[in-house]
Amino acid sequence: MSLFVDIKKSLGEFELNIKFETDNEVFALLGASGCGKSMTLKCIAGIEKPDSGVIRLNETILFDSEKKINLPPQKRHIGYLFQNYALFPNMTVRENIEFVIQTTGAAKLDMLATQVQRFHLAGLEDLYPAQLSGGQQQRTAFARILASQPEVLMLDEPFSALDSYLKWQVEQELRALLKTYQRPVLFVSHDRDEVFRLSERIAVLAQGKIDVIHSKHDLFDSPETLAATLITGCKNISIAKKIDSQTLYAQEWGLQLRVDGTIPDDLCYVGFRAHFFEMGQSPKNSFAVEIVDVVEDTFSMLIMIRPQGSLVKPLRWELGKELWQRISPDNLFLTIPEDKIILMKK
Amino acid sequence: MTDWSPLIISLKTAFLSTFITFFFGVYAAFLVVKVKRFQGLMDTIFTLPMVLPPTVVGFFLLLLFGKQSFLGQIFLSVGVNFVFSWEATVVSAVVVSFPLMYRTTRGAFEQLNPDLIYAARTLGISEFKIFWRVILPNTWYGIMAGLILSFARALGEFGATIMTAGNIPGLTQTMSTAIYSAVQAGDNATAFFWVSIVCAISFAVIIMMNYWMNHQQQFAEFISKRKRGTQNVVVR
Numbered sequence: 001m002s003l004f005v006d007i008k009k010s011l012g013e014f015e016l017n018i019k020f021e022t023d024n025e026v027f028a029l030l031g032a033s034g035c036g037k038s039m040t041l042k043c044i045a046g047i048e049k050p051d052s053g054v055i056r057l058n059e060t061i062l063f064d065s066e067k068k069i070n071l072p073p074q075k076r077h078i079g080y081l082f083q084n085y086a087l088f089p090n091m092t093v094r095e096n097i098e099f100v101i102q103t104t105g106a107a108k109l110d111m112l113a114t115q116v117q118r119f120h121l122a123g124l125e126d127l128y129p130a131q132l133s134g135g136q137q138q139r140t141a142f143a144r145i146l147a148s149q150p151e152v153l154m155l156d157e158p159f160s161a162l163d164s165y166l167k168w169q170v171e172q173e174l175r176a177l178l179k180t181y182q183r184p185v186l187f188v189s190h191d192r193d194e195v196f197r198l199s200e201r202i203a204v205l206a207q208g209k210i211d212v213i214h215s216k217h218d219l220f221d222s223p224e225t226l227a228a229t230l231i232t233g234c235k236n237i238s239i240a241k242k243i244d245s246q247t248l249y250a251q252e253w254g255l256q257l258r259v260d261g262t263i264p265d266d267l268c269y270v271g272f273r274a275h276f277f278e279m280g281q282s283p284k285n286s287f288a289v290e291i292v293d294v295v296e297d298t299f300s301m302l303i304m305i306r307p308q309g310s311l312v313k314p315l316r317w318e319l320g321k322e323l324w325q326r327i328s329p330d331n332l333f334l335t336i337p338e339d340k341i342i343l344m345k346k
Numbered sequence: 347m348t349d350w351s352p353l354i355i356s357l358k359t360a361f362l363s364t365f366i367t368f369f370f371g372v373y374a375a376f377l378v379v380k381v382k383r384f385q386g387l388m389d390t391i392f393t394l395p396m397v398l399p400p401t402v403v404g405f406f407l408l409l410l411f412g413k414q415s416f417l418g419q420i421f422l423s424v425g426v427n428f429v430f431s432w433e434a435t436v437v438s439a440v441v442v443s444f445p446l447m448y449r450t451t452r453g454a455f456e457q458l459n460p461d462l463i464y465a466a467r468t469l470g471i472s473e474f475k476i477f478w479r480v481i482l483p484n485t486w487y488g489i490m491a492g493l494i495l496s497f498a499r500a501l502g503e504f505g506a507t508i509m510t511a512g513n514i515p516g517l518t519q520t521m522s523t524a525i526y527s528a529v530q531a532g533d534n535a536t537a538f539f540w541v542s543i544v545c546a547i548s549f550a551v552i553i554m555m556n557y558w559m560n561h562q563q564q565f566a567e568f569i570s571k572r573k574r575g576t577q578n579v580v581v582r
Contacts, residue, residue: 047464073467086465090483099479100469148469 003152003184007043007053007063011036016043016050016208026178028187028195028216030231031205037188038083040205041154044186045080046073057151079150083157085141087129093140094125100148115143134162135170142177154186159194174198192233196220204228226344229271234342235316240270248343254312258284260339271342274302274318278335279327286335296321305334351516352524353543355435359520360500363439367496370440371447372489376477378448379455396445400505403441407510411437434511435518439500447496454488455481490558498551502544 002023009016016036020027029037042048044055046062049070055063057078062071087096097115101108116122119139129137138158145153158174159167175198178185189195195202195216202219204211206227212219214228223229229237238252242263249256250270257270280286292314293304301324304314317334378388395403411418411428421428428434458481466476482489504522511518513527521540528537 042464045464045468047467073464074470074472076468077470078468080465080468082461082465084459084461086459086461088462088466088480088484090480100471102470144469150468 001151001183002058003044003186004054004056005040005044007040007050007055009039009043009048009050011039011208014208016040018205018208018210020203020210020213022184022186022201024182024184025201026185026187026199028189028199028202029205030189030192030195030202031227032231033190035205036208037190037205038156039208041080041156041186041188044076044152045078045154046071046076047080077149077151079145079148079153081138081141081145081153081155081158084161085129085137087137087140087144089129092126092128093121093132093143096129096140097144097147100144102148111147115147118146119143133166135166135173138162138170139173150183152184152186153181154188156188157190158187159189159191171197190231192220192231204231206231223271223342224344225346226269229269229342229344233273234271235274235318236272237344238270238313240267240343242267252313253315254307254310255285255287255336257336257341258338259341259343263343264345266345267343268346269344271344272315272336272340273342274316276337276340277317277319278337279333280335281333282335284335285338286333289332289334291329291332348539349515352519352521352540355432355518356501356520356522359432359435359439359503360497363436363443363500364493364497366436366440367443367447367500368489368493371444371492371496372451374444374448375451375455376481378452392448393445395441396449400442400503401509404438404506404509407434407438407441407506411510429510430512430514430518432511432518435503435507435520438506438510439503442503442506443496443499446499447492450492450495451485451489454485454492457488458485487558487561491555494551494555494558498548498555501547501551 002021004021006019007016014036016039018036018040029040031037039048043050044062050063050065052065053063054061054065057076061067061069062076063069088099091099094112097112098108101111103111116125119142121136121139121143124132124136124140129140132140138161155174159170162170171194178198187195187199199216201213202216203213204219204223204225204227211225211227212223214224219228220232223232223234226237236253238250241249241251242265243249243256245262246259247256248259248263248267248270288308289305290308290310291303291305295302295304297318299321300318301321303317303319303324305317306312306314374388374392378385378392381388408429409415411421411434413419413422413427413429418428421431421433426433428437462480462484463476466480471480502522503520504526507518507520508523508526513519513523515524515527519527521544525537525540525544528534528540
């Protein structure tokens with residue numbers, strides 16, 4: 001199974017311009033809300049029509065603007081899990097699943113029984129969607145989608161409708177399902193952690209365009225672009241200028257930094273994750289600290305700092321609460337390890 | 347002996363016209379919600395009979411269904427001279443009650459979560475089945491409200507009816523036109539009689555209407571429970 005997508009669609013404020021190919025893997029579209037993730041899924045499903053481009057599933061052309069092919073959603077065989085699951089409120093769990101099974105008679109009953117068992121829905125068959133918990137609703141939606149036998153599975157923010165205490169349990173169920181599901185899965189989310197845990201390759205979307213496509217480890221280790229760095233949760237980002245092959249100047253922090261590796265000529269930004277600061281003085285990349293603000297977070301301390309004597313934009317430093325209690329804030333030095341610096345070309 | 351024919355003619359007219367209006371109204375609402383172009387124009391045309399004076403509607407109907415017109419010829423071919431016929435009371439009632447059916451149904455359609463329809467499509471359900479098994483059952487209470495309103499409007503129709511069907515006792519005289527005749531003739535007793543019947547029916551209709559609206563609201567809350575749950579999570 002392989003899915004090829006290359007589409008363009010004007011969305012008023014920006015143009016959606018998406019190109020990627022995926023096979024039997026979990027492929028994630030990661031981006032802030034309103035960046036065109038859901039619209040991409042809708043175009044693939046056939047709910048929305050792209051202005052131009054091609055969508056291909058194996059040898060089948062689902063959409064081709066030049067050949068004037070635009071299969072209706074009914075013929076695309078793409079399973080779409082909606083944010084709110086879109087269960088039919090007038091039908092029970094059983095009816096919701098039965099409604100989409102194309103066969104009749106024994107085969108139909110068989111399929112129903114298979115899905116009910118697979119998604120632990122036994123005993124809930126005669127309840128209406130509004131009587132189910134969020135997790136049960138999602139399981140019903142999955143059972144319904146798989147009963148329609150899709151070739152591709154698309155998940156649109158599958159956890160956004162769940163209470164936080166339910167999320168983890170449902171995510172584990174989903175991970176178990178995806179392990180055994182040998183078809184392409186498109187997973188859309190704005191949550192970097194979900195995406196990291198569930199998918200193998202990640203496309204970062206910004207303003208309707210794919211910024212980078214990377215395996216998840218490459219993406220989080222060296223995000224390469226500003227959008228990718230932001231979405232992977234890096235809190236400290238500054239405009240940067242190259243000084244020589246191993247030195248750069250971080251303009252917004254007023255710091256000159258040494259870097260492990262070669263700095264590209266077209267360097268634009270430099271980033272540094274808040275929990276990678278090292279305490280103490282060292283020959284390179286260290287500075288005396290002035291504390292601007294101290295914020296207590298759930299399990300850690302967020303310290304806003306800047307180089308002593310400067311008035312630059314503060315940097316964020318995260319550390320454990322116990323560690324913070326043992327530090328004397330006077331005469332504090334921090335070091336930015338050179339191998340942890342993120343360099344961005346755009 | 348009281349002549350009950352105005353009541354019977356009114357009820358027959360209202361029931362038949364509501365039946366016809368149901369299909370036209372639901373179809374028109376479906377069409378307007380679905381189409382992307384000319385939505386405003388279609389909406390204006392479909393709503394017009396509600397805003398125009400009934401005499402104007404009646405005048406247009408006479409033009410449309412007169413002996414010289416195409417539709418008039420069709421009526422004649424089945425042996426009905428449209429003007430001053432019982433059929434004319436039905437057509438008048440359909441035209442004036444149609445906008446109520448159309449607008450109420452359209453409102454119900456627009457409130458339906460479009461993801462339900464999209465989901466049904468991606469699950470391979472045909473458009474026909476989507477309409478009958480997903481759209482209609484989930485908008486049923488709104489459509490019922492439209493039906494009740496249309497029925498009430500058809501029952502009270504006066505202006506267009508008197509222009510097209512006239513006021514012939516035993517044939518086209520409805521309760522509304524009977525009241526008009528009675529008042530013209532100074533027969534206050536008869537006028538009072540029909541007025542009280544019309545009031546009683548209207549009262550019953552409003553009670554029914556409220557009952558349905560109440561139910562619709564409960565049904566909507568039932569459905570939106572899940573949606574509200576979502577918003578809470580997002581805010582958090």
